[in-house]
Amino acid sequence: MxxxxxxxxxxxxxxxxxxxxxxxxxxxxxxxxAGPTLSGDVRSMLATVKSGRIR
Structure with a gap:
């Protein structure tokens, strides 16, 4: 890997x-x-924030 x-x-x-x-x-x-990481659909979250759909 x-x-x-x-x-x-x-x-x-x-x-x-x-x-x-x-x-x-x-x-x-x-x-x-070296600590923990957060996984998920980060790209989708960023696209939503950039679009202004989150208030």
Missing amino acids: SEQRWRKSSRSGPDTNCVELSDTGLVRDSKSP
């Missing part, structure tokens, strides 16, 4: 704590990269 590739928002600074998104849609806390 290949290693996950993780990325942070381009708006995050190098010392900023935030969440990171993997290339497979997992989410983790950047302060704890």
